[in-house]
Amino acid sequence: MRTLVQKFGGTSLSDAQARSYAIGHIKRALADSYNLVVVVSAMGRKGEPYATDSLLELIRHNGNCLPAREKDLLLHCGELISSAVMCSLLEADNVPTVVLTGAQAGIRTNDRFGDARIESIQPSRIVQALSEGKVVIVPGFQGETAQGDITTLGRGGSDTTATALGSALRAERVDIFTDVDGIYTADPRIVHKAKPIEQVTYAEICNMAYQGAKVIHPRAVEIAMEANIPIRVRSTFSDGEGTLVAKADNEELANRSLKDRFVTGIAHVSPVTQIKVAAQEGQYDLSLNVFKAMAIHKISVDFINVNISGVTYTVFHHESDRAIAVLQSMGYSPEFVTECAKVSVIGGGMNGVPGIMARIVEALTERDIPILQSADSNATIWVLVKEADMVNAIQALHHSFQLDRT
Numbered sequence: 001m002r003t004l005v006q007k008f009g010g011t012s013l014s015d016a017q018a019r020s021y022a023i024g025h026i027k028r029a030l031a032d033s034y035n036l037v038v039v040v041s042a043m044g045r046k047g048e049p050y051a052t053d054s055l056l057e058l059i060r061h062n063g064n065c066l067p068a069r070e071k072d073l074l075l076h077c078g079e080l081i082s083s084a085v086m087c088s089l090l091e092a093d094n095v096p097t098v099v100l101t102g103a104q105a106g107i108r109t110n111d112r113f114g115d116a117r118i119e120s121i122q123p124s125r126i127v128q129a130l131s132e133g134k135v136v137i138v139p140g141f142q143g144e145t146a147q148g149d150i151t152t153l154g155r156g157g158s159d160t161t162a163t164a165l166g167s168a169l170r171a172e173r174v175d176i177f178t179d180v181d182g183i184y185t186a187d188p189r190i191v192h193k194a195k196p197i198e199q200v201t202y203a204e205i206c207n208m209a210y211q212g213a214k215v216i217h218p219r220a221v222e223i224a225m226e227a228n229i230p231i232r233v234r235s236t237f238s239d240g241e242g243t244l245v246a247k248a249d250n251e252e253l254a255n256r257s258l259k260d261r262f263v264t265g266i267a268h269v270s271p272v273t274q275i276k277v278a279a280q281e282g283q284y285d286l287s288l289n290v291f292k293a294m295a296i297h298k299i300s301v302d303f304i305n306v307n308i309s310g311v312t313y314t315v316f317h318h319e320s321d322r323a324i325a326v327l328q329s330m331g332y333s334p335e336f337v338t339e340c341a342k343v344s345v346i347g348g349g350m351n352g353v354p355g356i357m358a359r360i361v362e363a364l365t366e367r368d369i370p371i372l373q374s375a376d377s378n379a380t381i382w383v384l385v386k387e388a389d390m391v392n393a394i395q396a397l398h399h400s401f402q403l404d405r406t
Helices: 016-031 052-060 068-075 077-092 124-131 157-169 202-210 218-227 286-296 317-329 356-366 387-400
Strands: 003-008 035-040 097-099 107-109 118-121 135-139 142-144 150-152 173-178 199-201 231-235 243-246 265-278 302-307 310-316 335-346 373-376 380-386
Touching: 003 016, 003 157, 016 035, 016 077, 016 173, 035 077, 035 124, 035 157, 052 068, 052 077, 068 077, 068 150, 077 097, 077 135, 107 157, 118 157, 124 135, 124 157, 157 173, 157 218, 199 202, 202 218, 202 243, 202 265, 202 335, 218 231, 265 302, 265 317, 265 387, 286 310, 286 317, 302 373, 310 317, 317 335, 335 387, 356 380, 356 387, 380 387
Parallel strands: 003 035, 003 173, 035 135, 097 135, 107 142, 173 231, 199 243
Antiparallel strands: 107 118, 142 150, 231 243, 265 310, 265 335, 302 310, 335 380, 373 380
16 A cells, blocks of 8 residues: 555644645645545644644633643544544545544553653554545544543644654655745744755754754654654645655655755754853762752753763753752752853764864854854754844854855
8 A cells, every 4th residue: 555644734724725725735645546644733823722722721711720631631622623624624525534533543652641652553444444545534642541541642743643653554655744845944034045955864854853943843753764754844835845854865865965965954942041060179979969950850951061070051941940949959059041042053964074163163253152052963063152142143054054055
């Protein structure tokens, strides 16, 4: 069976016109003789009646005490509504369609309500419906525990549903439809000359997603990478091919030019707070004490530098007051810098290439942007700057690596 999975995000389903574009993509895939599985998100974004954030707001104004298990019962309804609406539209066009909930589609998860992980998929009902010539619509973002409780998969869960089903069905490809033309070299709202990227490796897009690019969830990419299933990130509102995400040795990817592309894109996360804790002479357990305390208080840490003189790390702005209070209660006197931004230069071709860091420093120095902290991996170099300098820094790095020519 030549199977394609298509996922449509909330903005792709938010109104009648958007849904008509989505139906068009579905019908074109059927005309290309694909067996088709369609994964849908809740319609619209915050403020619109069926969006996930709108459902959460309903609880906030009605006691705000819903347990996590019962909250998942509520939150999975948005995707069910989308599924029913899309089914009705397809049936009106004489396209045989069936809706299978996450549980009916065979998606089994653990019981971590609100942020469940998929443990297995038994897609026998999907396979049967495809063999009968039906389009199968699966509401994203949801599954079921072994005890029969409904769970949700956390933010980006519909992306995860799509790639997990693609893996289970050995799909030819997973198409992620959104409101942009693919993955860009930087946020086009910040860099007006940002360009859509025609092709990118799994590793590069995972790094971009983890470092702030919000087009696709990194967990979804990791699932596709493990199964070696290509992803296309496409616009619902055009016929463009978007961005192909695949292994570097993928035939289609290899046929496109990746030569001499050291840097693929620039991503950012803000606001964050930098925290420094100095070690006293002979105090070798400082890092253990600090990070153990952060873990106990469930404070996420990032951008970590540890050396004999102390520890430096960042936390999200909304957790900074709590992190500082925890450290002070332990007798430490942390130094901190609020309103910072983490800017990431990402590219699978950087590893082993001399001069990349020099170019980063030069680009920021020319614009009088201080670097508060830096770190690197084989595919990413991170710099911490003041949030007031973030836009200037992103634009400077984008220009320095000539990404507007991509």
